[in-house]
Amino acid sequence: MEATSTCPSYSARDYKSEVKPVWCPGCGDYSVLGSITKALAELSIPPESVALVSGIGCSSRLPAYTNVFGFHGVHGRALPIATGIKVSRPELTVIASGGDGDGFSIGGNHFMHACRRNVDMTYIVMDNEVYGMTKGQASPTTAPDWEKSKLTPQGTGINPFHPLVIALAAGANFIARGFSGDQNGTAQLITEAIRHPGFSFVQLLSPCVTFRPEQRDWKDMVHPAAVDPTDDPARAARRLMTDDGFNVGVLYRGSRKPFQPERQASVDSVADLEKEFVL
Amino acid sequence: MEATSTCPSYSARDYKSEVKPVWCPGCGDYSVLGSITKALAELSIPPESVALVSGIGCSSRLPAYTNVFGFHGVHGRALPIATGIKVSRPELTVIASGGDGDGFSIGGNHFMHACRRNVDMTYIVMDNEVYGMTKGQASPTTAPDWEKSKLTPQGTGINPFHPLVIALAAGANFIARGFSGDQNGTAQLITEAIRHPGFSFVQLLSPCVTFRPEQRDWKDMVHPAAVDPTDDPARAARRLMTDDGFNVGVLYRGSRKPFQPERQASVDSVADLEKEFVL
Amino acid sequence: MTARSVSITFAGSGGAGVMTAGNMLLDAAGRAGWYAYMTRSSGAQIRGGEAAAMMRLSTSPVQSHDDRFDVLVAIDWQNVGRFSAEIPMTSDGLVLGDPDGGEFPEQIGAKGARRADIPFKKMAKEIEGGRPNMIALGAVAGLVGLPEDAVLGVVRDSLAKKGEAARTASEASVRAGMAFAAGLPACPRLAAAEGQSERLWSITGNEAAGLGAVRGGIRFVAAYPITPGTEVLEWLAPNLAKLGGVLVQAEDELASINQIIGASYAGVPSLTATSGPGLALMTESLGLAVASETPITVVNVMRGGPSTGIPVKSEQSDLNIALYGLHGDAPHLVVAPNSLADCAFSTQWAVHLADSLQTAAIVLSDQSLGQSRATIAPPADPGFRAIRLMPEGEAAERYRRYTNTASGVSPMAVPGMKGYQYTADGLEHNEYGTPSSAAADHSAQLDKRLRKLAVHDYGQHWADIEGDGDIAVLTWGSTTGPVREALERFRASGGRARLVSIRLISPVRPEQLAAALEGVARVLVVEQSHGAQFHRYLRAHYDLPGSVRAFHRPGPLPIRPNEIFRQLADWS
Amino acid sequence: MTARSVSITFAGSGGAGVMTAGNMLLDAAGRAGWYAYMTRSSGAQIRGGEAAAMMRLSTSPVQSHDDRFDVLVAIDWQNVGRFSAEIPMTSDGLVLGDPDGGEFPEQIGAKGARRADIPFKKMAKEIEGGRPNMIALGAVAGLVGLPEDAVLGVVRDSLAKKGEAARTASEASVRAGMAFAAGLPACPRLAAAEGQSERLWSITGNEAAGLGAVRGGIRFVAAYPITPGTEVLEWLAPNLAKLGGVLVQAEDELASINQIIGASYAGVPSLTATSGPGLALMTESLGLAVASETPITVVNVMRGGPSTGIPVKSEQSDLNIALYGLHGDAPHLVVAPNSLADCAFSTQWAVHLADSLQTAAIVLSDQSLGQSRATIAPPADPGFRAIRLMPEGEAAERYRRYTNTASGVSPMAVPGMKGYQYTADGLEHNEYGTPSSAAADHSAQLDKRLRKLAVHDYGQHWADIEGDGDIAVLTWGSTTGPVREALERFRASGGRARLVSIRLISPVRPEQLAAALEGVARVLVVEQSHGAQFHRYLRAHYDLPGSVRAFHRPGPLPIRPNEIFRQLADWS
Ligand SMILES: Cc1ncc(C[n+]2csc(CCOP(=O)(O)OP(=O)(O)O)c2C)c(N)n1
Ligand SMILES: Cc1ncc(C[n+]2csc(CCOP(=O)(O)OP(=O)(O)O)c2C)c(N)n1
Ligand code: SF4
Ligand code: SF4
Ligand SMILES: [Mg+2]
């Protein structure tokens, strides 16, 4: 949350770079890029005050397509990088983004611990239930009977990962689901996520038209959440554990205090510290 | 679950080795060792049919003190090793064990994915809310205001990790909590966990008398779970999210099918496979 | 003008069917008894961007590229310019393209090659369902002299499932291309195929590695996908199942390496495949395999580094991490295939060695071996199997898992063997496996783990040694192909020189190399890395005779025979 | 019999107060103007098992052990035998123990040292609240000639909070020990302390590393505990806070290294500390720091390897992974402190270099430096700071984060700098940071990342060079202490030899080393690793003059001066 009153106003275009995305035509991630830039414009955050961090994957290519400070790190480690940025420079607006493989498979531990740590940042996962970048393997969110991956030709046979349930169980402070096809709605979710203090998690259903062409049908399957977001974790848990995965909107809003180590007002000099060694 | 009928019968002592534990006098882990050997005796599983895998930590030293096939691996990786063993040798009884740091901090991702994968094995975590082996740092289950660690002298300020809630959210098939001080009760829980198909998770409160001497009081705090275990994840979630952490017993029993890749009955020769290359 | 080798690139925008044309040409050449080799390149886009199939057809076995391409055929010119650096051509070369195929790229023009038009679009329109890429295939086949039968046979087989109409259209397109070729400027035609008794195989290096793995006895694989190692895993998934084995997709590389450690501990030969970033994540647990003496094999298919680097391009820059990336003193095996076909042999051998020596083996392949396809003579099974030394009979006394034998290899029990229970440990331990920090135990176990690798008899496989003379070219891995070719030319030009391509990178074989280099006065070291990693490794562990020169450069462009030839020719 | 250095071991079972006695002796010696050095050893038990404090007191600065101990004082004999290998003694030595202290261990008896009894238990009973360990302290103080004032002063200060009674009891115990010492067999007494103008510091190597870090400007630290690196982090936690900095405990090493990459990217100099297994987990992301040119410092406190190895003992066997453990060609800094006090200088210098050169720096300390304590002259702040080259003024055109400058260092913007937004990338990239797989970009960026390290002026700090003569001993890190001492003896025995202790392990400095070794005919390489890692590294990168011998052996026992002296003396 940056002060919005004194800032100049920006348009979504101010947050876009000249770099041409490598994404396939029709990939859902184009629209997510649009939503993020719209949200930043809506919040009027100066581009130089935003840090946008990602891992590796198609979706993780996103930062270079924006005009904010970006970091395209290694596979699965976007959240620790984002944590380092926010904790050391609390005045920045910090967003992490990436894919379901990056975030829930190799990056799953950081996901849990970031929820728990509750640093004031926003994590946007473009979930396409597949590893796009490596040409179509099952991700944690893939249905157990999807047989199109050469690596698991019989399907994974494993229960899919429920990102929202895990986020809640681990302690995320804001939980939302969106659909990339609804660019404005998604921009709104992201705006709220950024505004909400603490760790905000936004799962975006973002079709991979190349390896999961059937996801084009998602547009007909998503529907707005029937009820208002709760702030009771136990109730939220029951709801999320039984939802159909296409429930779109803000689903949980917590009120935990964000993690931000206090900095001492009066700062010692290094020489002061050395006294402890003197015999 | 091994066939118990034709087996000779064993006593707990048959599962103990001659190696002297390095644990501090009074450490809760001695009793866990007793419970595990009692459970194996109760189940009459031949020692050579059991694989017991651990990571690194005081608690992870346990396998060498038993007389089964043990693997003392590296920090945080007990579950993948156990997975490799069970999937490749399904006839073995596989147990993974270790500490809260090993399992929930560095090993957190494997924990989630093991719950999800639901391989038929048992995971026993000796939870002392501290890193014992490295001399007393906060673990994920440590209360946010514990100020005795030199690494976090103001406390961690972070919500503790709820292992049972995460296990449930991730898809574990059996969830129980025990207290090391109750050796027989714990042996019973472990017996049931081993018997239950799929991934069984047992959290054992096991005091670290050296770095958390106040945990000696746990004996007065634990109490049996008031209600019978449920098989409804959503109900279990509500219960676990609101429990006091000292509720002891079997808390959830699922009925998901364990993951075990099917092996083809008729096996090809390598030469058969080569045909695909012939032009 | 007949030649023993002809090089062709098909290029075009996404959807133009470049790869299909390339694959069919390769298969057709193979069926006609020629050898063929193909690499692929594509644009930055994830999928469906511009692509190029770089082919080489030859009358003798070929598994690497020539200096330049004889023919470039572009189905259209969309972004084809970006491949320019990868398609060296001289004024003898022939560039074929559609005048309606978009703007002709400057960089291609700058090559000064001869040009001719083929109106792909127009011709395709004239055929019902006509396809430009099939016309291109036909044209190239006609140019290089591939028999029509072979091409049409492949077309028919590939399109068997697509139905009559598609097949007929493609056949007609190929014929049209062949007919058109008759009027095109001449380009080298392949000499007649040398009689092949066996039917050739079409295989990639990654598939070959998979084959080597199962031949060696691998029956458990844990997988986390990463370019360009994924196809090793993808080939193994269905094939392992057919053999009664199992592949598990893991949550990350930390899990995959530990899963295979577990499965191997349980007695099942186990493997994973990865690339640089994944290998980096595995080094801690590779050390566990070394210390606990649990056999495992990791196939690392190298790509451009450092960090995420250049995932789709080749480089030999993971040599350092493969050799030295483990903490502590952790001797292990590093085996490097030096040709596409050798991916099968080297992987199988590594699997055999890992189990024989109860340690970790890293197979260092690379993108240019793994993702290339060639037609090869069927490689015979060399018979290496993963076989472990196991304790025999009933356990009389407490089992000493890490007993300090003369060979350094200790009989290894597996779960189920009554009386042989022990705990494997990555902590330093005594002979029983009980943790120990005693100096005597540490040094005994360190000695043993080093000794078992050192004293093993690796036979002749530690290196491929060819030729004689007082010049030696020392190389490894995929650069062996161009080195071999450079040496052929050097010999043809009257020079004499040896090739030493080291397959067993670790443990080092100083006596054997000294013997191989006896009488050598000059050594040229060739490798594809910026940091001269192979050269530094040689200096560290071997005494090279005479004067030594290092020729090294990074990827992404392959090292060509003439670069090496020039090094030799210029060294006076 | 006065000596310039006396070595004493306190030993005893858990709870006997061995460490307290050792610490007090060290402090008292320091207050009396002597230098003191202490290492600790303990049994296999996690906590509370038998322990030994190995001390050396000296009239001149001392930060490593002598060949043997003059005095072993055991408060009881419970399991003390297990330390035998760590306490070399000769027949001149004196073993003191309580006849009621349990069975006298054979291994200690085998040393053939003189023995004398001190009835600790009995004496302690005679004092109200009397404590055996304080009696032992007093006895040793009396034996070696420590002034009573100094000892009692330390006792009083340490027990200030424990109340009057405890203090009085301890004082009485110390006095009783001193009185008893008068009747004990003679042992070397320390010569009078050389006048010290400054008050000495009592510090461990790990604390010194922490101090160096904050002096260099580190203000963000991410931490995952691991023996023996933890205390670097534990010292930093409260002290960083006092400086307005932050320490975050991370979930694992993958997180800790990436957190510091993030914080550094954001402009705050950042560091973490670990040991071998943790370093192994960090190598992938170290490569990211190299490729994205994000400065970070990792202090790696080495322990016995491989794998979990011997966590509480020292070894120099992480050299390979520190140098070569990153995939791809990833040049970075490796800096090694060569004494306990140098942990401060080297860490500070590394922090400065990392930021100056925008790359990853690994500080290779080890357990014997990090967990030892010494009294040292207060080390002055050498002034090195983490200062980055940043772009200046308004951004005129699109910012080229990775602009290819002559120095190789490109001005680095941080978030908040308007107009300088860019995306840092671990993919190969062009000057803007946009991913590129073009050969020209790859080679330009590889060159630049290598060049910036190569052309930097490291001044004289790359090595410590002492002495002259045509023999040189080449070493690094903690073995420098015993080498220095061996060379003093060698010189005293009429030999002439140089010491070259390399602090800047990477990048290599071939010209400087050649100059340092000019005229040298024999080179002895000394290191504590089984695999001769340092020797191999030297061979790989340097041309060593004359004949070269390598003396290397693994931990856990420290290398002693006489081992090295013998190498020199026997080399004829
Ligand atoms: C350590 C490591 N392991 C594996 C990879 C290969 N890899 C790159 S992206 C990716 C998966 C991406 O999936 P996801 O995060 O869902 O992104 P998407 O491409 O679907 O947007 C993998 C496995 C890598 N780059 N690094
Ligand atoms: C990769 C790695 N990082 C860190 C360590 C150091 N380490 C050893 S045990 C441990 C924590 C143990 O805590 P826990 O699992 O709770 O076991 P406990 O000792 O409390 O039983 C740590 C951090 C290590 N051995 N390896
Ligand atoms: S492969 Fe899928 S996720 Fe990747 S860019 Fe293409 S459509 Fe998008
Ligand atoms: S330190 Fe704690 S956990 Fe470790 S052995 Fe001692 S009491 Fe048990
Ligand atoms: Mg995805």
Ligand SMILES: [Mg+2]
């Ligand atoms: Mg613990």
